[in-house]
Amino acid sequence: MKTKNRSLFSKICKCYSNKSAPPTPVIQDEDDHPVPSVSNEIRDICKDLVLSDDQLRMVMQKLDHDIHKGLSKETHDEAIVKCFTTYVQDLPDGTEKGNFLALDLGGTNFRVLLITLDGQNFDMKSKIYAIPQSLMLGTGVQLFDHIAQCLALFVKDLNLQDEVLPLGFTFSFPLTQRGLTEGYLVRWTKGFNCSGVVGENVVGLLEQAIERRKDVKIDVCAILNDTTGTLMSCAWKNRNCRIGLIVGTGTNACYVEKTKNAECAIEGKYSPQKPHMLINAEWGAFGEGGVLDFILTEFDRAIDENSINPSKQLFEKMISGMYMGELTRLVLEKIVNAGLLFGGKCPSDLKKRGKFFTKYVSEIENDPKGKYTNCREVLAELGLRNASDQDCENVRYVCSVVSRRAAHLASAGIATLLNKMGENNVTVGIDGSVYRFHPHFHDLMTEKINQLQSYKFDLMLSEDGSGRGAALVAAVAAGKR
Numbered sequence: 129m130k131t132k133n134r135s136l137f138s139k140i141c142k143c144y145s146n147k148s149a150p151p152t153p154v155i156q157d158e159d160d161h162p163v164p165s166v167s168n169e170i171r172d173i174c175k176d177l178v179l180s181d182d183q184l185r186m187v188m189q190k191l192d193h194d195i196h197k198g199l200s201k202e203t204h205d206e207a208i209v210k211c212f213t214t215y216v217q218d219l220p221d222g223t224e225k226g227n228f229l230a231l232d233l234g235g236t237n238f239r240v241l242l243i244t245l246d247g248q249n250f251d252m253k254s255k256i257y258a259i260p261q262s263l264m265l266g267t268g269v270q271l272f273d274h275i276a277q278c279l280a281l282f283v284k285d286l287n288l289q290d291e292v293l294p295l296g297f298t299f300s301f302p303l304t305q306r307g308l309t310e311g312y313l314v315r316w317t318k319g320f321n322c323s324g325v326v327g328e329n330v331v332g333l334l335e336q337a338i339e340r341r342k343d344v345k346i347d348v349c350a351i352l353n354d355t356t357g358t359l360m361s362c363a364w365k366n367r368n369c370r371i372g373l374i375v376g377t378g379t380n381a382c383y384v385e386k387t388k389n390a391e392c393a394i395e396g397k398y399s400p401q402k403p404h405m406l407i408n409a410e411w412g413a414f415g416e417g418g419v420l421d422f423i424l425t426e427f428d429r430a431i432d433e434n435s436i437n438p439s440k441q442l443f444e445k446m447i448s449g450m451y452m453g454e455l456t457r458l459v460l461e462k463i464v465n466a467g468l469l470f471g472g473k474c475p476s477d478l479k480k481r482g483k484f485f486t487k488y489v490s491e492i493e494n495d496p497k498g499k500y501t502n503c504r505e506v507l508a509e510l511g512l513r514n515a516s517d518q519d520c521e522n523v524r525y526v527c528s529v530v531s532r533r534a535a536h537l538a539s540a541g542i543a544t545l546l547n548k549m550g551e552n553n554v555t556v557g558i559d560g561s562v563y564r565f566h567p568h569f570h571d572l573m574t575e576k577i578n579q580l581q582s583y584k585f586d587l588m589l590s591e592d593g594s595g596r597g598a599a600l601v602a603a604v605a606a607g608k609r
Contacts, residue, residue, distance in 0.1 A: 163498040164521040170468055174459060174529045176425040183423055184540045184580060190419045191544045195409065201391035208416045209409055213393040214356050214382065215308045216406040220364045220600045222248055228606070229293045229346060230598035231279065231334075234300025234354050235318055235377045236264070238275065240282040242293075243599040254595065255282055268325035268333055276337035280344045292345045294606040296598030299330050300354035300378065302410050307397040308605055311351040317412065317441055318378050318450060349602040353408045354559070355382040357594030360601055362557025366588060369555040371545055374594075375538055375569070376560025378441075379448045382408045383545045411541055415442030427458045434481065443541075447534040449486040449562045456530045457484035460523065469522050475511040483510065489527045490566045500524075534562070535569050539576035542585075546577070552584045559590035 179187075197203040198211030230241040241254040257278040263271050283289050302314035309331045316322065325333065331351050338346050352360075359372030359382055370384040385407040387393075387400060398405065414420065420442055431445050431454060432438055445451045457478060464474040477483040491502040500520035507515045507523070515523075542556055563569050574587060590597075 164518040166522055166525045167468065169466070170463055170522055170525065173463055173466065173468075174526060176423075177427070177459070177529045177533050179423060179533055179536055181579060184536055184576070186422070187420070187537065187540045188544045188547070188580065191411065191414055191541060192548065194414060194419070195544070195548065198409070199385070199389055199391060199407070204392050208419075209411050209414050210302065210304075210314070211392075212303060212305055212408045212410060213390045213398070214352060214406040214408050215305055215393065215398050216350070216352065216356060216360070216601060216604075217387070217399060217402040217404060218604050219367070219369075220360060220604055222364070224600065224603035226603065226606075227288065227291065227293060228599040228602045229279075229283075229295040230298065230357075230595040230602070231275065231295060232298040232300075232354065232357070232595040232598060233275065234298065234594075238278075239595050240279055241595040241599060242282070242286060242288070243596055245599075245603055250596070252592065252596065253286065264320050264322065266322060268322045268328070269337075271322045271325075272333045272337035273340070275334065276341055279338065279346065280341055283344045283346070289344050292347055294347050294349045294602040296357070296600070296602030296605075297331065297334060297348055297351045298354050298357045298594045298598040299351055300374070300380070300594075302413070303330065303351065303353065303408070305351070305408075306394050308350045309348060310397075314410075315437075315440070317437065317444070319436065321436065347606075349605040350598070352598060352601050353380065353382060354594035355380045356406055356408060357597030357601070358557045358559045358590045359383075359406065360597035361590050361592055361594065362555065362588050362597075364596070364600055366555050366557075368553055368586070369557045369588065370549065370551070371542065371554060371556040372590075372597075373538070373542060373556055373558045373563075374560045375447060375449075375534070375558065375563040377448060377450045378412055379444050379538065379560070380408070380410060380412050381541060381545060382406050383549065409545075412441045412444030412448070414541075415446075416440060420446075427455050427462075430458055431455060443537065447537050447562075449560070451486075452489055452530060452534060452562065453484045453486035454482060456489055456527055457481075459526045459530065460484070463522065463526065470512060470515065470519055475507070477510040478512075486562065487565070489531050490562075492524050492527045493531065494567045495524065528568075531562075531566055531569065532572060535566075535572035536576050539573045540580060542573070543577050543580035546583045546585055547581050550583070553586075554583065555586045555588050557588050557590050559594055564589065 194209035197207040198209045224245045228243050232239040237256050239256050244251040303311040305311045311330050313326050331348050355372040355374050362369040372382045374380050384404050387405045390405045431451050463469045488506045495502045503520040
């Protein structure tokens with residue numbers, strides 16, 4: 129972002145952060161043309177989406193409390209933020225060599241990768257496969273047979289079907305792990321609801337599907353969450369990486385914890401002599417049980433009530449890409465119904481659940497201040513072709529309030545982990561479409577994390593996603609066998 133734009137955006141953000149702000153002063157775009165101001169009536173409708181630092185510190189305090197409950201053997205079973213042990217105790221050291229597969233399942237698509245490692249050199253081939261809606265809501269056998277079929281096609285295309293290939297399996301749903309290759313699904317999230325999988329060892333289901341085919345030689349060496357994969361991928365490049373964060377379809381974080389604090393780890397499945405273990409926080413569930421009710425808005429409640437998992441994953445529903453567009457749509461619909469937008473006439477598509485996509489938020493906020501090219505294209509897709517500059521400015525304001533809150537809540541989570549770890553110069557490896565494509569998310573997080581805690585840190589985009597991390601976990605695990 130140009131320095132001038134960054135400064136302008138910072139000024140606008142300060143205006144947004146003050147709930148009792150007086151009418152907005154006239155702001156000018158890059159060509160010194162006046163930019164329409166957002167009315168106090170619209171700001172008032174949005175005011176509960178604007179979080180103060182005091183509210184964010186309260187979020188941090190509650191999250192820290194829940195993390196300690198998740199880590200403790202006595203309170204783990206009742207904890208909301210589960211802090212699952214991953215049994216990953218070694219980070220890559222650059223000596224890994226060979227061919228390794230990765231399977232990355234965490235949304236409506238999954239990715240298969242072949243990674244060839246040789247010291248600090250790597251070659252990566254990958255392919256993305258779709259998961260039809262029918263399979264997301266079908267049986268577990270159907271889902272894993274589909275995955276195994278795609279794996280076999282990928283391996284055969286590379287003519288590697290006769291080679292035994294270690295595989296790291298990134299499975300981005302809540303897991304209870306009882307070892308590096310034992311992961312039991314706690315619950316489905318992100319629109320999945322396949323029967324016969326909850327409570328089952330997901331590695332076993334994948335191995336059975338591969339065995340049914342009998343046409344490829346794949347050794348599943350590890351199952352891990354996408355946050356763990358992101359951390360491992362970034363740690364391969366940056367040895368200071370100690371936190372992995374996902375802000376995409378869902379949100380979650382993992383971090384390096386002292387082994388002695390991983391109280392739920394099963395004896396014989398890990399090395400107590402090793403000082404650290406990665407912990408999968410599963411913080412998307414944070415807020416269940418009412419601890420975030422003090423910041424929930426009417427829009428959050430509407431999202432939750434109409435979701436496939438009411439009263440679950442509340443933190444995730446306030447942050448992630450699966451819900452951000454719909455949150456924005458609900459706010460816009462209320463503003464239209466109040467007669468404050470589009471002349472009080474709501475485009476038909478804006479009345480339909482799920483029609484305001486999260487990508488629209490990033491596209492609209494990517495317009496330069498005072499320019500509305502992307503915004504008008506989005507509104508045209510929704511059936512509105514005569515929006516005024518004032519309408520566009522109002523829409524952008526709503527987008528910015530929703531995305532800013534998401535960035536600040538994610539920042540509160542990272543600040544909590546940094547305080548718990550108590551180390552300087554920690555690198556946070558981050559992946560996910562929201563962080564990757566939203567034009568201001570990185571800057572918003574950097575600024576807010578600095579305001580909420582005092583340790584030095586860096587935010588690092590995971591260039592290759594969690595897939596390479598899964599292959600690295602497989603490489604490290606295969607090397608230890």
